[in-house]
Amino acid sequence: xxxxxxxxxxxxxITGIVQDRECELRQQLLPRPSLPALERVEIYEKMYLHRxxxxxxxxxxxxxxxxxxxxxxxLVREYLRDHPSRSPDIGQVGRHFGAWLRxxxxxxxxxxxxAVLERVRxxxxxxxxxxxxxxxxxxxxxxxxxxxxxxVFSPSLRVLRLHHDVRALWDALDANRNELPxxxxxxxxxxxxxxxxxxxxxxxxxxxxxALEVAREGGTLEDVCAACAGEPEPAEAAFRTVLSWFAxxxxxxxxxxxxxxxx
Amino acid sequence: xxxxLGHGIGLRTKHFPELLEQGRRADxxxxxxxxxxxxxxxxxxxxxxxxxxxxxxxxxxSLSIGxxxxxxxxxxxxxxxxxxxxxxxxxxxxxxxxxxxxxNAHDLLPMPFTEEALSHVVSRVVEVQERLGRxxxxxxxxxxxxxAASTIxxxxxxxxxARRADCLILLDVNNVYVSATNHGFDALAFLHGIPQDRxxxxxxxxxQDLGTHLLDTHDAPVPDxxxxxYRDAVRRFGRVSTLVEWDDRIPPLDEVLAEAExxxxxASGVLERAA
Numbered sequence: 001x002x003x004x005x006x007x008x009x010x011x012x013x014i015t016g017i018v019q020d021r022e023c024e025l026r027q028q029l030l031p032r033p034s035l036p037a038l039e040r041v042e043i044y045e046k047m048y049l050h051r052x053x054x055x056x057x058x059x060x061x062x063x064x065x066x067x068x069x070x071x072x073x074x075l076v077r078e079y080l081r082d083h084p085s086r087s088p089d090i091g092q093v094g095r096h097f098g099a100w101l102r103x104x105x106x107x108x109x110x111x112x113x114x115a116v117l118e119r120v121r122x123x124x125x126x127x128x129x130x131x132x133x134x135x136x137x138x139x140x141x142x143x144x145x146x147x148x149x150x151x152v153f154s155p156s157l158r159v160l161r162l163h164h165d166v167r168a169l170w171d172a173l174d175a176n177r178n179e180l181p182x183x184x185x186x187x188x189x190x191x192x193x194x195x196x197x198x199x200x201x202x203x204x205x206x207x208x209x210x211a212l213e214v215a216r217e218g219g220t221l222e223d224v225c226a227a228c229a230g231e232p233e234p235a236e237a238a239f240r241t242v243l244s245w246f247a248x249x250x251x252x253x254x255x256x257x258x259x260x261x262x263x
Numbered sequence: 264x265x266x267x268l269g270h271g272i273g274l275r276t277k278h279f280p281e282l283l284e285q286g287r288r289a290d291x292x293x294x295x296x297x298x299x300x301x302x303x304x305x306x307x308x309x310x311x312x313x314x315x316x317x318x319x320x321x322x323x324x325s326l327s328i329g330x331x332x333x334x335x336x337x338x339x340x341x342x343x344x345x346x347x348x349x350x351x352x353x354x355x356x357x358x359x360x361x362x363x364x365x366x367n368a369h370d371l372l373p374m375p376f377t378e379e380a381l382s383h384v385v386s387r388v389v390e391v392q393e394r395l396g397r398x399x400x401x402x403x404x405x406x407x408x409x410x411a412a413s414t415i416x417x418x419x420x421x422x423x424x425a426r427r428a429d430c431l432i433l434l435d436v437n438n439v440y441v442s443a444t445n446h447g448f449d450a451l452a453f454l455h456g457i458p459q460d461r462x463x464x465x466x467x468x469x470x471q472d473l474g475t476h477l478l479d480t481h482d483a484p485v486p487d488x489x490x491x492x493y494r495d496a497v498r499r500f501g502r503v504s505t506l507v508e509w510d511d512r513i514p515p516l517d518e519v520l521a522e523a524e525x526x527x528x529x530a531s532g533v534l535e536r537a538a
Contacts (some may be wrong), residue, residue, distance in 0.1 A: 001412065003379050004331045009373065011363035030409045032447060035475045040408035044370060051369055086326030087368040088338045089297045093369075102297070129303035197305040210304070 001028060014044045015084065018075070020170045032160055049073070052080055056094035057162065060121045061116040062173040065100075067107060077106065082207050094119060102163075110164035110183040114173075117190065120158045121201065124194045135246035137254045138143035147222035148257030151215045151242075156194040159204070159212060163187060194250045202248075220257070224239050265353050265400075265463045266430065268318050268504040270523040270530075275509070278516045279309045287516055288317055289523055293350070296323040298455060300341045305528035320464070321351045322433075323366065326391065328401065329360035329374045329384050339394045346395065352504075353463065355400035355433045358384070358421055373406035376413040376420040381427075385419040400463050401425070402433035403453075405441040405470070405479030409489060418456030425461045428490075430511065432501070435466035436493045437485070437538050438509075450492055454499050462500045467493060467526055468508040482511035487520055490529060499535040505530065 001009075009025055012018030022038060029037035053076045056172060059062040062070045062256075079100050086095040091241050098116030132154070165188040168181040189209040192201045204212065211227040219227075224238050231237035269290030274282075280458035281287045283305075292313050299310055299321075313319065323342065348353055359371040374380050392398055406471070422460055425432050434457060467490075469483030485493075485507065498504070502528075507522040 003377070003383060006330050006375060007360060007410070007411070008505060011368060014370070014372070015366060015368055017366075028411055030411055030446075031447075035407075036443075037408070039475075043407040043478070044368075044372065048368055048370060053368075086365055088335060088367060089300060090300070090367075090369045115430050120357075126302045126304045126306055128301055129307060144533070169289065193306060197308070 007166055013041055016045070016046050016048075025096055026263070045244060049077060049080075052076065052085065052093055052250065055090045058091075059094040060097060060115045060118040062170065063101075063111060063118055065173070066111060066114075072137075075078070095123075106222070108183055109185070110166050110169060113162040113164045114166045116160060116162065117170060117192070117201065120192045121199045122194050123156055124156040124192070124199045125197075127154075127194060130154045130156075130252040132249045133246065133251045133253050135243055138242070138246070141254070141256060145256050147220060147225075149221045150218060150255045150257075151245070151251050152253040153216055153245075154193060154250055154252050156192075157216075158192040159216070160190045160192065161209075161210065162190060163204070163255055167201070170201075188234065191250070193248065193250055199250075202222075207237065208241050210236065212245070215242075264460070265504070266318075267502055268320075268352060269414060270527040271318075271323075271506045272519045272523050273506065273508050273510065274310065274313060274319075275513055276283045276306070277513045278519070279305060281516045283309050283312055287520075288313065288519055291320070291394065291414060291506075293320050293322045293347075294351075296321045296342055296345065296354070296356075297325050299345055300529035306485065310349065318352045319349055321349065321352070321354045322377075325361065325366075325369070326356035327360050328356060328358065328387050328391065328497070329380060330362045331383070332362045334387060334390060334394075335362075337494070339391065342396050346397070353400055353431070354395060354397060355464065357400060357404050358401045358424065359404045360405060371404040373410075374407065375410035376417055377410075377417040378389045378414070381420060381423060384387050384424050385427040387422060392428070392430065393470040398430055400431045400433040402435050402466065403438050403442070404435070405438040405445075405477075407445055407476055407478075409446050411437070416448070416452075416456060418453045422458055424463070424508045425458065426535075429464040430521065431459045433464045433466060434462045434485070434496060434503075435464065437468040437470060437480060439488050440489050440492050441470050441479050443520045448487060451495060453493075454496055457500075459500055462503055465493070465496060465503050465505045466508055467505060467522070468510075470483050480511060484518075485525075490525075493526065494529055494533050495510070500532060502530070504533075 018254045026037050031037045047050035056076050134149050173179050189204045207228045211224045214223045214227045228234045228238040255256040271291035272289040274292040274294045357371045361368050361370050402516045439450050467485045468481045471478045471480045505526045511521050
């Protein structure tokens, strides 16, 4: 058996892809009196699952606690078949877990959204650092530069569009309360970000979410104002929204418009 | 050769408050490379704080040097970028494989010790060292299975990889003990099979005895038989930077630092007697 064939066989067995071929595997391994060959492979099979279940649980501790050890393990085992780890960083293995849960049932209906929120909070916690720009950077621009101004956002900032408002559920779990709110089925947009070492999340109104989406995609302050056009006082609403981004530390830099024709 | 750093410990999240807020330090720190790729926030702040006044080394777990998969170019670029930023005393990983078909098992799977595997690993170590712009250290792993196809002892395989690829060795004393027990070989034969001028670092850790085999758990103090083997290793390899690993059921920082102090004391005793 070549090195390629041996690794294919053993890796497949350990990760649960290869279910049979036991005779072939037995032939490749040395038995010892203390432990037969296949039981030696089982050590690796168990460690594989244990390690990856632990990694996913670190991302979504409240989700894991709500599911209970056994259900969580069964779900992660199934999840790993659909989403085997492709990253050298084991911390990335759970990144699709919340979205994957949406196709499952047998638990409270807002659990997938809770898992998505937990994962994103985990990402924000260790996202790359960036400087924090103050609103004074905006104020210092000449008035004619304002409409073409763009924003560079902190790498920790994430925007989530959820099917349920899970903020009260997250609060209850985080405070270790026994009584949990009933699922609140309503589309909810959350912003998640980190300030210093602390992670926050907050709900965004429709226009705030639209304005932020426009700005994150490279839109100008003028585009942000257009996204707030449905508000009673569009200009004031846009300015208030933008200032709140600075106050919360979401903006890493402000970029002035380039010379005419290069904007 | 690499510098002697003294007796260090692994940088672990549980100890961040004591390290960041109280300024507690070991002689040096080993960092799990993958935990710091593209990472900011508290982990990065702690890394930068300890790096400001102590040497740091990068210890990878996902190089998968023995895998038949192509080397992961993006990963190597990331490691190089981190190494350029952190300026570690050295970069290490394991003599093992863990990926197949780009599917990462996140484990340190043992190599078959064959001529085919030897050539494969040597060529990849040479390539990795070129990409990283530095020599790397390769660590012997704990293992629970061995292959019928192996024709070379583990120590001869490791020594030959180091010689042909001109890399260095991270000798994990606990792993030698665990594998020797699990496979019935002589741990001293392993030590004597490793060239003295290649060992640049040693690891110490705890394990669990599960009756049928020892499991490398890094969740307990270094047990007496591993301390005894460490004495033998110091006798053979002399003054080598040593690090205590504690990755699960991690105790307070003082307890881990005490293990590093014990290593220092044992090594000093052995070296004084030898002098």
